[in-house]
Amino acid sequence: MLSLPIVLTGLPGAGKSRVGERLAARLGVPHVDTDILVECMAGVDIPTIFRQQGESEFRRLECDAVADALTMNAVVSLGGGAISSQAVRQMLRGASVVYIDVDHEELLRRTADHTHRPLLRDDPDGALRRLRTQREPWYVEVARVTVHSDSRPVEHVVEQIMAMIDSPSSDRRITVSGPRPYDVVIGSSVDIAAITSSLSEDASKVLLIHAGPVTDQAQAIAQGLRQRGFDTRCVVVPDAEDAKTYDVAIRLWGEAGDFRLGRADAIVALGGGATTDVAGFIAATWLRGIDVVQIPTTLLAMVDAAIGGKTGINTPVGKNLVGAFHTPARVICASDSLATLPSADLRAGFGEVIKCGFIADEEILTRIEETPVEEVLIPSSQVQEELIARSVAVKARVVGEDLTESGLREILNYGHTLGHAIEKHEQFRWRHGEAVAVGCVFAAHLAHSLGLIDMTLVLRHERLFSLLGLPIRYTNASLGQLMTVMLSDKKVRRGDLRFVLLDGLCRPFSRVVTPQELIGAGEAMGMDVTDVPAM
Structure with a gap:
């Protein structure tokens, strides 16, 4: 307050x-x-x-x-x-x-x-x-x-x-600018008023789409909405990527129709990044677009998936190939929901947090370096809420200027070129934040081999990711194998392989790299580079 x-x-x-x-x-x-x-x-x-x-x-x-x-x-x-x-x-x-x-x-x-x-x-x-x-x-x-x-x-x-x-709330609020500005509210718990105040004055119904592991929290939110006069229906979706399928989307459209969800009504999404992705997609497509309030319950979703308006589902051809840009009415990040998150998932979320530090906010890195790891990992701790807020602010500033990924937003892909290839090669058994950690370290070694940064900054990458228990090496595939996967990514343009690199701390830019330029970084990472094609 x-x-x-x-x-x-x-x-x-x-x-x-x-x-x-x-x-x-x-x-x-x-x-x-x-x-x-x-x-x-x-x-x-x-x-x-x-x-x-x-x-x-x-x-x-x-x-x-x-x-x-x-x-x-x-x-x-x-x-x-x-x-x-x-x-x-x-x-x-x-x-x-x-x-x-x-x-x-x-x-x-x-x-x-x-x-x-x-x-x-x-x-x-x-x-x-x-x-x-x-x-x-x-x-x-x-x-x-x-x-x-x-x-x-x-x-x-x-x-x-x-x-x-x-x-009555003392939560932090960060505004994401753009054609439809919206707030990201960061606090310890979900305030029902933060949901209702973001809805249309004519809204009377809420379709609450949630993942199974947060059913109790969903029921509590639904009760609060009903007490405020909103007819609320809860619909559970599969956990993780199993939620982002055509069959699930068809079922959710059916629920919206059966519930007679109107254009002034809203969808509330409660869960991890997959839940916010599919719920956002349903909101974007139902009646050509209705309001959605995103309530991410994982660290990764709080600092990445739920912010920026990207929505979508997967197809047999690839991830997120069917989707839309649809900005939420509000995003609510409640750190107490992280208390039940498995430790490995919480640590993996810090892969994106640290990435934000390297591309735009050194204070994130300094806070992690100067704070005992145990305190950083305590849900609702002051330092954790500040790290979430800082990471949200980084993404908010970028997507506010570039909603549809036409330029500046590309810097958010730092560590993602190799990271996505690792995820695909591992058939998504690796957590996203773990793959991004390796991808950031690889990008740092690549920048060093190109004469863009010194070894001190490379070692800072390795130290920070290791500090949170994240991997910094990957040897389950050769560099040539991973290059094949990277070249099939939807972000590849005209067959060119692009990496976001640093030209100094918090100075990201995107450039095309050749296979031969990747060899030095691969060798520094202990990877098999013998099958890298000569081009």
Whole structure:
């Protein structure tokens, strides 16, 4: 629950001051802008401080201003760069911090003519991109909730924050932007209000699709929905990939028809990634698309499958070849559902978490390195919820800019080119996160052999995945055999084999690689490379 003081953070141009003024007026409390406090303390304006005393002196004054502001019963608009100070981040821990997230193009439009901002004066586009890369992990670290701002009036953001003040929940919220923005709610348990508040005002029925192992939780959620007036029907689907079949889809369409599920009604999915995939597909296709609320119950589904709008079923030809992009109305990640997850499945989920750290958020890696493994693996622990939130934020930022996988979203496939080949060769006996771990280590060795990264970063890959008990080698097939599988993947374009690689920590990019370029990485991984074709 948000309580005073409420602190607004975000990049330059996010609208912290305007939102702060309106929010303070609505709450009947003062509005404090730390930039104005700094100017009062220095006796000159901010450009003069930068010009005469430099950024370091400005940051020192800003730290003092934040400390003063946090003692006030007010709405506080934090200077965009204040978050770069470790001392400020420490002060904000436990505070009611709201991160105002804005898409890059909208930020650029807002700041294009703002020559009074010293850090944006010369190259607004490049500067904003650099600032986002540098500061966004810090915003996510301190934020209790995240709201999205776009071209709509400032009152839209104020209303989002007011709704959270009135809510009894203190869950973290991260907004996934795009054509249909939606929230990812991260907390310890499922709040029925978080489900119902995301549904259409005209909704009267909910089809709750769930996996067998979470039947008790499904019944509890169904009871809560019925108590709030929603006619609710529970339908169980097979666990894991057995749920993603044509026969299961036909049965679910039949259930929706028999239940007379209308266009204003909704589907709620409860289970792992396979459950959220098939339920999302049914929602995307029933009546040409109805709302779906995703409640993932595995770590892998929380940080990957349930977020991003990918839905689908498998066919004899391959996995996920029949599907649709269909964004959910909301995603609810309840960490207490991980308490009954088998240890191996929980550890495998961290394969995707660590991947997110290497491509976009080093703080994920640092937290895992500095925290005892036992604490990282405790469901609902503070560090685990933070790691989930950070991983969600990475994926949210990427899919918010590229829903249909036309460009940027490709970086989420780090470790997946080889990882998918391992899964297929093992006939999916390997867990996805285990295969991704090996794939990331292979990609790191490949980047090193190409002169893109040093061995220190490669060894950091091996150390982190090993720390969580994940494999870092695979010798059940030769590199040539795996290449054959990789070349049959649906992401292959024009017969070219593409890998997402790192050109430094948190600097992913995609490039075509030749068979000969793979040999060095294969040898470093102890793989049989004698059958790699010469091309």
